[in-house]
Amino acid sequence: xxxxxxxxxxxxxxxxxxxxxxxxxxxxxxxxxxxxxxxxxxxxxxxxxxxxxxxxxxxxxxxxxxxxxxxxxxxxxxxxxxxxxxxxxxxxxxxxxxxxxxxxxxxxxxxxxxxxxxxxxxxxxxxxxxxxxxxxxxxxxxxxxxxxxxxxxxxxxxxxxxxxxxxxxxxxxxxxxxxxxxxxxxxxxxxxxxxxxxxxxxxxxxxxxxxxxxxxxxxxxxxxxxxxxxxxxxxxxxxxxxxxxxxxxxxxxxxxxxxxxxxxxxxxxxxxxxxxxxxxxxxxxxxxxxxxxxxxxxxxxxxxxxxxxxxxxxxxxxxxxxxxxxxxxxxxxxxxxxxxxxxxxxxxxxxxxxxx
Amino acid sequence: xxxxxxxxxxxxxxxxxxxxxxxxxxxxxxxxxxxxxxxxxxxxxxxxxxxxxxxxxxxxxxxxxxxxxxxxxxxxxxxxxxxxxxxxxxxxxxxxxxxxxxxxxxxxxxxxxxxxxxxxxxxxxxxxxxxxxxxxxxxxxxxxxxxxxxxxxxxx
Numbered sequence: 001x002x003x004x005x006x007x008x009x010x011x012x013x014x015x016x017x018x019x020x021x022x023x024x025x026x027x028x029x030x031x032x033x034x035x036x037x038x039x040x041x042x043x044x045x046x047x048x049x050x051x052x053x054x055x056x057x058x059x060x061x062x063x064x065x066x067x068x069x070x071x072x073x074x075x076x077x078x079x080x081x082x083x084x085x086x087x088x089x090x091x092x093x094x095x096x097x098x099x100x101x102x103x104x105x106x107x108x109x110x111x112x113x114x115x116x117x118x119x120x121x122x123x124x125x126x127x128x129x130x131x132x133x134x135x136x137x138x139x140x141x142x143x144x145x146x147x148x149x150x151x152x153x154x155x156x157x158x159x160x161x162x163x164x165x166x167x168x169x170x171x172x173x174x175x176x177x178x179x180x181x182x183x184x185x186x187x188x189x190x191x192x193x194x195x196x197x198x199x200x201x202x203x204x205x206x207x208x209x210x211x212x213x214x215x216x217x218x219x220x221x222x223x224x225x226x227x228x229x230x231x232x233x234x235x236x237x238x239x240x241x242x243x244x245x246x247x248x249x250x251x252x253x254x255x256x257x258x259x260x261x262x263x264x265x266x267x268x269x270x271x272x273x274x275x276x277x278x279x280x281x282x283x284x285x286x287x288x289x290x291x292x293x294x295x296x297x298x299x300x301x302x303x304x305x306x307x308x309x310x311x312x313x314x315x316x317x318x319x320x321x322x323x324x325x326x327x328x329x330x331x332x333x334x335x336x337x338x339x340x341x342x343x344x345x346x347x348x349x350x351x352x353x354x355x356x
Numbered sequence: 357x358x359x360x361x362x363x364x365x366x367x368x369x370x371x372x373x374x375x376x377x378x379x380x381x382x383x384x385x386x387x388x389x390x391x392x393x394x395x396x397x398x399x400x401x402x403x404x405x406x407x408x409x410x411x412x413x414x415x416x417x418x419x420x421x422x423x424x425x426x427x428x429x430x431x432x433x434x435x436x437x438x439x440x441x442x443x444x445x446x447x448x449x450x451x452x453x454x455x456x457x458x459x460x461x462x463x464x465x466x467x468x469x470x471x472x473x474x475x476x477x478x479x480x481x482x483x484x485x486x487x488x489x490x491x492x493x494x495x496x497x498x499x500x501x502x503x504x505x506x507x508x509x510x511x512x
Contacts, residue, residue, distance in 0.1 A: 020427030
């Protein structure tokens with residue numbers, strides 16, 4: 001797609017019929033979690049959309065986010081959306097290396113001043129600039145320089161959005177999220193470890209379609225994808241309501257597909273679209289495969305206790321301790337008070353870890 | 357060798373969303389019957405347990421029209437046993453489902469010939485006639501330059 005060509009012209013020149021384009025728009029609207037009635041509006045806006053420049057920076061990360069995005073089989077709606085952007089810098093995917101790569105980034109920033117999208121995956125180490133550098137430039141300097149004239153920043157993955165695993169206790173590199181450094185630009189947090197690929201492209205499609213950022217929640221995540229908890233949208237939810245839980249991974253409850261809450265599922269406190277959008281071309285998601293949600297799209301998910309401890313126990317101390325206190329009859333008040341103190345300490349400790 | 361189907365996992369109950377969805381379709385069909393606009397329901401936006409989508413299809417049954425659209429992969433447009441209720445499945449060129457809708461309408465919009473395509477077709481046909489015409493008389497056209505958009509067949 002040429003730089004000044006609209007997406008409509010591009011698809012037309014590729015021999016895509018209007019029907020094909022409407023199909024593309026229907027799938028894109030569905031991808032963006034827009035109501036089907038919005039297809040007409042999406043079609044109108046996408047037809048006129050011009051190819052935006054995207055600069056993608058990878059800092060302290062495992063490349064899982066890029067893997068997630070590029071593993072979708074081409075040509076999908078996602079790949080068509082990628083055809084419609086100009087990915088001017090991505091050091092894992094681009095051909096250019098060394099100085100030529102950095103020149104491409106600088107040229108894209110200059111040519112598209114104020115209009116390019118900056119995508120970041122990975123956290124930024126503040127402990128010592130030498131922990132992570134690209135072309136001799138520290139991550140924090142490169143982020144500040146690249147964000148300066150960006151239209152918006154998309155923090156892809158939990159590391160960029162909230163610090164992620166590098167930020168986990170004891171946070172040896174002093175890792176922080178994008179929003180802790182960049183405070184004067186719109187930032188969209190697309191969290192997840194990794195994020196669902198269609199959520200990444202859904203956000204890009206939204207920007208491409210409407211030229212604006214989507215509605216965000218209190219953690220800066222697009223409400224369309226992060227507005228409801230995994231638990232709210234889980235197909236195993238009716239078992240939770242009926243108190244039917246798997247207690248081990250191979251008991252009768254597990255075989256019958258009952259709720260995984262007792263096995264540590266973090267679905268009730270995790271906001272993401274896995275339960276509806278699912279993974280691997282909408283095949284399944286962790287709970288569908290019989291494992292609880294790890295809560296990977298939430299801040300500090302790595303420091304919230306065991307993945308296999310029920311959420312309530314993590315906050316309230318062990319279930320046995322609470323039951324023991326209840327059985328003591330007259331001691332209930334004391335037991336509850338002790339549990340409350342223990343909980344307060346726990347929350348305090350978690351707070352200290354979070355702020356480290 | 358143990359295969360996935362040998363693992364004795366059974367889902368004994370679903371989300372309970374099948375009945376409410378059928379009621380939603382009933383209300384949409386009621387509106388259509390009274391001359392109101394059609395309704396489109398995005399199946400991707402609903403939490404459904406394994407097998408529940410098949411239950412919905414089973415409940416709706418099979419109707420008179422099956423259409424296939426070949427544009428950026430195959431799209432199947434199928435009228436269900438309830439006239440005016442359609443299931444539209446968009447697939448990409450790898451045959452993976454990219455979107456799935458239940459449309460309650462007289463005819464899904466994507467089946468209509470689109471204005472832009474009609475204009476393009478008109479230009480194409482005019483150019484062809486100009487190229488092939490002899491003394492103003494058009495030659496027989498071999499085959500229309502169709503992009504194989506769709507074929508529709510009635511089902512008895």
